[in-house]
Amino acid sequence: MKRALVISGGGSKGAFSVGVIKDLVQTYHLKFDVLVGTSTGALITPLAALGMIDKLEELYTTVDNNQIIKKYNFGQRVIDGKVSIFSFEPLKSIINKTYNDAFFNNLMMSGRDLYITTVCLQTQKLVVFTNAKNPVMSNYYQVQKFVNADQFRAAVLASASQPVFTPPVKVNESVAGDAHKDYQFVDGGVREYAGVAIAADTDVSEIFTVLHSARKFKPAANQFTDIFSVLQQTIDMFITDVSENDLLLPFQYNAALKYIQSVKNNMKDLGVSEADINKYFTLSDLTNRFQNRLPLKIHVIQPENPLGGGPGGLDFNPTEMMDMLANGRLALQSYVAQLPPDSVDWA
Amino acid sequence: MKNLIVLFAFLFYSVLISAQASQDPEFTKGFILLGKLSNGFTSGFKSSTPDLYLGGIGLNPQITVAENVLRVGANAGMTYNNKKLSGLFGPMLALKIKTLDTKYMGSYANIHLLAEANWGTAKQQMAGGGLAVELFKKIHLGITAQRDYHFNTWWFQSFIGVSLSKSKESDD
Numbered sequence: 001m002k003r004a005l006v007i008s009g010g011g012s013k014g015a016f017s018v019g020v021i022k023d024l025v026q027t028y029h030l031k032f033d034v035l036v037g038t039s040t041g042a043l044i045t046p047l048a049a050l051g052m053i054d055k056l057e058e059l060y061t062t063v064d065n066n067q068i069i070k071k072y073n074f075g076q077r078v079i080d081g082k083v084s085i086f087s088f089e090p091l092k093s094i095i096n097k098t099y100n101d102a103f104f105n106n107l108m109m110s111g112r113d114l115y116i117t118t119v120c121l122q123t124q125k126l127v128v129f130t131n132a133k134n135p136v137m138s139n140y141y142q143v144q145k146f147v148n149a150d151q152f153r154a155a156v157l158a159s160a161s162q163p164v165f166t167p168p169v170k171v172n173e174s175v176a177g178d179a180h181k182d183y184q185f186v187d188g189g190v191r192e193y194a195g196v197a198i199a200a201d202t203d204v205s206e207i208f209t210v211l212h213s214a215r216k217f218k219p220a221a222n223q224f225t226d227i228f229s230v231l232q233q234t235i236d237m238f239i240t241d242v243s244e245n246d247l248l249l250p251f252q253y254n255a256a257l258k259y260i261q262s263v264k265n266n267m268k269d270l271g272v273s274e275a276d277i278n279k280y281f282t283l284s285d286l287t288n289r290f291q292n293r294l295p296l297k298i299h300v301i302q303p304e305n306p307l308g309g310g311p312g313g314l315d316f317n318p319t320e321m322m323d324m325l326a327n328g329r330l331a332l333q334s335y336v337a338q339l340p341p342d343s344v345d346w347a
Numbered sequence: 348m349k350n351l352i353v354l355f356a357f358l359f360y361s362v363l364i365s366a367q368a369s370q371d372p373e374f375t376k377g378f379i380l381l382g383k384l385s386n387g388f389t390s391g392f393k394s395s396t397p398d399l400y401l402g403g404i405g406l407n408p409q410i411t412v413a414e415n416v417l418r419v420g421a422n423a424g425m426t427y428n429n430k431k432l433s434g435l436f437g438p439m440l441a442l443k444i445k446t447l448d449t450k451y452m453g454s455y456a457n458i459h460l461l462a463e464a465n466w467g468t469a470k471q472q473m474a475g476g477g478l479a480v481e482l483f484k485k486i487h488l489g490i491t492a493q494r495d496y497h498f499n500t501w502w503f504q505s506f507i508g509v510s511l512s513k514s515k516e517s518d519d
Contacts, residue, residue: 047418071453072372075483080514085452228449310451 001343003206004049004199005032007190008243009039010212011162011313015060015321017041017210020301020326021048021059024208026345034113034132034202038188040212040313042116042159046099049112055098061325065146065316066090069166084167088157091296095153104149113202117141117188118158121168122180126191127153128198129171129234136201141192150174158185162312193242196250200296201289206344209247210328211302212313213240218305232311239312250298257295267272274296301335303327371415372456373481374443379418380512381407383485389428389495389503401502402430409441417442422465428502437465441479456482461491472497477504485510 005024009282021044024030037045047056065071065207069086077085107114107149113132126141127191129152135143158169168184175181188195199207213236224230258282267277283291307324309315334347387401405424412419418441426435440462447456461477470496479489487508494501 049504073450073454073455073484074453075513076485077453079483079485228451232451314451 002033002202002204003030003208004034004036004202004204006194006196006199006209007038007041007044007048008194008209008211008213008246009041009187009313010239010307010309012041012060012309012316012321013212013307013313013324014040014044015305015306016212016326016328016331017044018053018056019325019330020208020210020332021328022053022325023051023329023332025051030208030346032112032208033346034115034116034199034204036117036266037159038117038192038195038196039160039162041195041210042156042188043095045114045116046103046107046156049114050103050106050111057325059098061322062200062318063094063316064318065314068316069314074085083245084163084165086166088161088166091160092157095156096301098153099149099153099156101149104146104152107152108146115195115198116155116159116197117192118155118171118185119188119190120187121163121184126188127171127185128188128195136198138198138201141198144172147175148154155185159188161185161274162187162314163190165312165314189239189242192246193239194246196246196298197253200253200298202251204296205294206297207250207297207299208301211243211247211300212307213243213302213306214306215302228311235311236306247300250296253289254296255299256290257293260290263296299335300327301331303331350461352412356377358426361410370455371446373446373484374411374415374418374441374444374459376411376414378408379484379510381409381508382511383407383424383487383506383508385426385491385506387502389500389502391500395502396428399429401426403435403504404507405435407439409507411441415443415446422463431469433467433469433471435465435467435471435473437463456480459470462491463491463493465493470497471495473502475502479506482489484514490507 035045035049044056061339068091070089071086090176108131114130116129118127118129128141128143129146130143131146135145137143149185151171154169154173161167161169163186170182170188171185172178172183173181193207194211196207224233264277264281291313307327308320339347354393356420377393382408383405385403388398390398390402403424407420407422409418410419420439421437422439423436426433438468441459443457443459445458446454446456459477464474473493475491475493477489477491479487481487490505492501492503
């Protein structure tokens with residue numbers, strides 16, 4: 001059975017995902033054939049693909065704001081016409097060090113298909129960068145294969161770059177012969193907070209999705225009395241809305257697959273032969289997304305309550321992140337505890 | 348004077364420690380050039396000299412010598428006082444005492460102390476200091492008081508400064 005891991009965006013809240021992955025890999029001994037990462041998920045999934053869980057845990061429990069972003073005088077950035085409030089120089093150093101050329105070569109030979117989501121500012125398209133030899137194709141997003149290590153690192157940085165807060169990245173600047181080297185890319189979460197639909201397009205049977213938005217909604221008790229608190233609340237609403245929409249389509253797709261499977265079973269019970277059933281459900285259009293697909297098992301693991309981490313998870317507080325990581329492990333345990341008996345073969 | 352030096356050293360040390368503890372976007376490495384316009388009065392207090400209008404323009408280059416804490420520089424300007432124009436020149440120090448910060452978006456201003464000494468072409472010999480606010484790294488607003496030891500007068504001024512130098516901070 002092929003499995004996919006989908007990690008959503010959320011900055012420092014990625015520590016929650018690291019807690020989930022740690023138990024999926026170390027307690028349940030799961031391996032993932034397809035990994036889809038958005039934003040902080042794009043930072044996590046390459047290490048998860050190579051099973052470097054200890055390195056992930058170290059990164060997501062020790063780094064602080066100074067190691068991720070460089071702060072400036074806010075007014076000066078606006079007056080000087082800069083492209084973002086912060087710069088990403090410290091994170092760039094971490095990415096260059098962690099995802100060095102040797103890491104890239106291992107990733108390319110790993111047999112694991114990694115998809116990193118970005119959005120191109122010029123075309124407004126969702127662009128997915130991948131190491132997959134035979135990547136999925138879709139009308140909804142464009143797919144580009146990694147050409148070199150610099151482009152891979154740039155794609156990871158771009159996916160993590162929240163527009164306005166951090167600068168866009170020219171992902172294809174290092175790609176010889178690329179017609180649009182100057183195109184700027186930002187966080188894939190602008191259009192696809194959690195790449196569940198991308199995972200569903202591959203040939204996996206089971207998808208583990210980790211979201212960082214809270215399952216439970218509690219009305220805020222406080223008044224929003226300044227620009228920044230209103231901005232934080234707006235970003236939270238935006239992320240919640242995008243994450244709900246991202247899940248809607250894959251769940252509807254899966255509901256259709258389940259319906260088709262049920263119809264096939266009914267036909268079989270009524271005496272229609274297997275060969276005839278296959279004839280009824282086989283069309284000449286080989287690109288049909290429902291043909292020859294079995295229903296997917298989609299697991300969604302997310303925190304019960306808000307994780308903190310500031311607007312868009314841009315506040316990297318190691319103590320808070322350690323709690324988030326522990327919270328991720330607990331969330332997975334309670335998710336597994338409520339699974340129907342024998343519904344999965346790994347728990 | 349000794350107490351003043353001890354106070355200055357204490358402030359310098361406290362600010363240095365707090366600046367090292369977190370990322371501070373104020374008083375970053377590099378050079379700034381301010382164009383300054385000042386306004387005020389001179390007073391001899393109990394002496395027979397009347398209070399007189401004081402105005403001036405000047406240039407004030409500064410360089411950061413202790414990141415997030417201290418800049419040194421020089422004043423060079425023209426001043427109008429007692430119906431006479433004179434030139435004023437001298438060294439200055441700026442010690443940052445507070446960064447005004449948003450919680451997540453970086454800073455927007457800083458408050459710093461000024462210490463300066465000036466010599467004038469009309470034989471002024473002055474020393475003093477003041478307090479200033481640097482807003483968006485573009486506008487400086489402040490007040491200063493200087494004692495002219497040659498003429499036994501006090502110079503009280505408010506000033507507005509505009510940064511004439513271009514920021515070299517990167518985009519990525």
